[in-house]
Amino acid sequence: xxxxRAIAAVSLVALGVSAALPQAFxxxxxxVDLTKMTPPDFSKVGDDAFGKLVKYGHALFTDTANQIxxxxxxxxxxxxxxxxxxxxxxxxxxxxxxxxxxxxxxGEFPQYRPREGEVGTLEERVNGCMQRSMxxxxxxxxxxxxxxxxxxxxxxxxxxxxxxxxxGASLLPIKDPAxxxxxxxxxxxxxxxxxxxxxxxxxxVRAENxxxxxxxxxxxxxxxxxxxxxxxxxxxxxxxKYNMPAGVTFQSxxxxxxxxxxxxxxxxxxxxxxxxxxxxDFPIRLQKPVxxxxxxxxxxxxxxxxxxxxxxxxxxxxxxxxxxxxxH
Ligand code: HEC
Ligand code: HEC
Numbered sequence: 001x002x003x004x005r006a007i008a009a010v011s012l013v014a015l016g017v018s019a020a021l022p023q024a025f026x027x028x029x030x031x032v033d034l035t036k037m038t039p040p041d042f043s044k045v046g047d048d049a050f051g052k053l054v055k056y057g058h059a060l061f062t063d064t065a066n067q068i069x070x071x072x073x074x075x076x077x078x079x080x081x082x083x084x085x086x087x088x089x090x091x092x093x094x095x096x097x098x099x100x101x102x103x104x105x106x107g108e109f110p111q112y113r114p115r116e117g118e119v120g121t122l123e124e125r126v127n128g129c130m131q132r133s134m135x136x137x138x139x140x141x142x143x144x145x146x147x148x149x150x151x152x153x154x155x156x157x158x159x160x161x162x163x164x165x166x167x168g169a170s171l172l173p174i175k176d177p178a179x180x181x182x183x184x185x186x187x188x189x190x191x192x193x194x195x196x197x198x199x200x201x202x203x204x205v206r207a208e209n210x211x212x213x214x215x216x217x218x219x220x221x222x223x224x225x226x227x228x229x230x231x232x233x234x235x236x237x238x239x240x241k242y243n244m245p246a247g248v249t250f251q252s253x254x255x256x257x258x259x260x261x262x263x264x265x266x267x268x269x270x271x272x273x274x275x276x277x278x279x280x281d282f283p284i285r286l287q288k289p290v291x292x293x294x295x296x297x298x299x300x301x302x303x304x305x306x307x308x309x310x311x312x313x314x315x316x317x318x319x320x321x322x323x324x325x326x327x328h
Contacts, residue, residue: 030161034103034168035250039095040158050151053144057152060145061086061102062093064134065212068145079145080134081273082223088216089133089230091243094156097168098250099243104166106157114287122150132228135273171238172250174257181233181308186266189259193245194218194267202270219270227275232291233307237264265308268293286322290314 042058045051060067062085069080087093094102109122116124126149127138139146160166191200197215198204204217217223229235241260242250255263282288285298293307299317306314 029163029165032104032160032164032166034101034166035097037103039092039103040155042093045155050155053148053151054155056144057148057150057155058093060148061090061152063212068139069134069136069212071211077145078136079130079139080136082135082221083212084134084216084222084224085212086129086134088213089239094152096243096249098170098172099239100170101156101168102153103156104160104164104169106154107160107162107164108166108169114284114289115281117283117287122153126150129228132275133224133230135223135225135228135275168250171235172242173234174237174241174260176234176237176309176311177258177261178312179310180305181265182262183266183269183308185259186262186264186269189255189263190266193255193259194263197245202267218267219272221273223272225273225275226294227278227281231268231272231293232289233261233264233268233293233309234289234291234311235264236267237261240264261309268307286318286325290318 045054045058064080064085065071065083068077070078070083072078089100090096090102091099105122109125110119112118113120113125115128120128123141123146126146130136130138139149198218199215201220202218203220203222204213205215206212207214224230230239237257237260240263241253241255241257242248245254248254278294279296281294282292285296288297290311291306291309293303295303295306297306299314299321301314301317
């Protein structure tokens with residue numbers, strides 16, 4: 001096993017792509033700025049076997065509910081459980097910076113995942129969103145659908161070295177206020193900035209053909225479940241500040257950090273589907289993000305403060321406990 005990897009490394013060096021070697025081999029990781037990149041041109045995807053799979057992956061990503069969700073013709077292919085599409089959150093087909101883009105992720109996996117407490121593959125990460133954001137079930141690893149998601153992610157990542165440091169990946173964090181969420185203010189922010197599209201009742205607006213959504217729901221039976229990353233207030237606040245209302249990008253935020261924090265708390269105080277076995281997440285409890293809204297916790301703070309802050313005291317306690325456990 002080790003020998004095989006060493007040979008692979010040598011042949012890569014011979015090809016002159018030392019910058020593309022995994023961290024274990026290369027001291028310096030190249031930086032790639034996704035905010036300055038033009039995504040690859042979808043109209044140029046060919047009709048060979050790989051191109052066909054990329055096209056299918058794009059269809060799954062942008063039309064999930066109709067392809068592999070509740071509206072799929074074949075009941076066996078109804079993997080996702082709600083009417084969301086991947087690009088409702090991974091915006092612009094997964095190409096929008098700071099909207100958890102898929103650009104470059106091909107070279108970032110396998111990676112250590114705190115939620116599972118072990119190294120996970122890109123397939124497992126896709127299935128994480130299938131079971132949580134899509135409130136559904138896992139795609140079989142050998143399914144054409146899983147291969148299509150991988151092909152699509154690989155195509156979007158073309159030219160980006162493995163293990164690159166990506167600027168514009170994931171979400172741009174807000175600076176959370178040193179206070180708990182103000183739910184009353186959150187409701188006002190919601191009414192003024194969100195309800196016109198997502199509905200006063202948060203249930204969204206269906207697409208004209210009655211399938212999927214023009215404006216997706218933010219809570220209720222057709223939304224992501226309570227194990228999804230989006231249910232963490234800082235995740236939702238960061239997403240909302242730099243991507244919402246639709247049309248906003250990280251360069252043109254409309255909400256202040258305070259507004260994003262409060263509206264995030266307000267949205268996440270609403271009822272949504274429940275995922276079983278959440279207590280098994282983050283088996284190393286001190287690696288649990290401070291705003292995870294379900295226990296158990298190792299820091300002595302209760303669910304309420306983990307849901308709605310203030311987060312400063314939790315961070316300080318977690319840091320202290322981590323330092324203590326490292327010292328042993
Ligand atoms: C409700 C919003 C939402 C939907 C819908 C959603 N995701 Fe995600 N996804 C997220 C968030 C938020 C993260 C990252 C943050 C986290 O894990 O806390 C993420 C992370 C990911 C990652 C890892 C990205 C990285 O930077 O490491 C992949 C891959 C992914 N999602 C694939 C999918 C696929 C495929 C679908 C559709 C089947 C999907 N997601 C649907 C919200 C969503
Ligand atoms: C102008 C219409 C509009 C407004 C106003 C708006 N959104 Fe959205 N929102 C959208 C659309 C459209 C999407 C799906 C994006 C896509 O598919 O490209 C979306 C997606 C989302 C998502 C991820 C998908 C889901 O259903 O969970 C969240 C979370 C969200 N919006 C929160 C908010 C919040 C919070 C506000 C108010 C601060 C807001 N939005 C205001 C149109 C809007």
